[in-house]
Amino acid sequence: MRSQKEKMLAGDLYIAADAQLDADSKRARKLNRLFNATTEDGLDVRDKILRELIGEVGKNVYIEPPFHADYGLNTSIGDNFYANFDAIFVDDCPVKIGDNVMFGPRVSIYTAGHPIDATVRNEQLEYSQPITIGNNVWIGGNAVINPGVTIGDNVVIGSGSIITHSIPDNVVAVGNPCHVLREINEEDKAYWENKKKQYFEN
């Protein structure tokens, strides 16, 4: 029979009260605590702990404490990532974050879920589904990303959004449930390039 960890990572029902998962979870909690105890005078130590906690970490990755990862090992983060205060990664299944991604404060990634049926739920069986975030994504504060969601490339997610379905490339999406507000287009580019020009002019 497959281990609970194998079932968990495959997205099948599993029981978290298991020696191997318990050890992985305790390891993450300890590293979360050490990470959150670092100060601005010890950024090299903070970075070292993060690289031990998280499965894969690219270049120029900065996460503001406090931060909590359930396992850490199941997460990969690309280059140039910033997460503001209070990010929570429930990474029971793989969480993949691309390059050039920014999180506002209190962004929560939830790969885990519990059965709707109370009888099965009370037997401690649970499941999780992977979450993928593309490249060049800005996620507003207090957004919640539910199990199984993929967010495309070049996406902006509004603050407070609950993302229950996958979001395509090149859009602004907002709300609960999170829906596409509009496509990001050449007008946005012209508007922001003009703002940038003004910035350099004075």
Ligand SMILES: CC(=O)SCCNC(=O)CCNC(=O)[C@H](O)C(C)(C)COP(=O)(O)OP(=O)(O)OC[C@H]1O[C@@H](n2cnc3c(N)ncnc32)[C@H](O)[C@@H]1OP(=O)(O)O
């Ligand atoms: C990395 C960091 O630390 S970032 C710091 C944290 N900052 C944030 O979280 C801010 C996130 N920003 C937002 O949510 C912004 O509203 C954006 C970027 C999604 C959209 O900004 P804009 O393009 O200027 O949109 P605009 O304000 O014109 O709103 C357009 C419509 O969407 C609605 N809307 C905008 N944001 C949201 C939102 N978060 N949730 C629901 N609806 C929203 C507006 O009410 C408006 O609707 P209306 O036309 O019916 O009045």
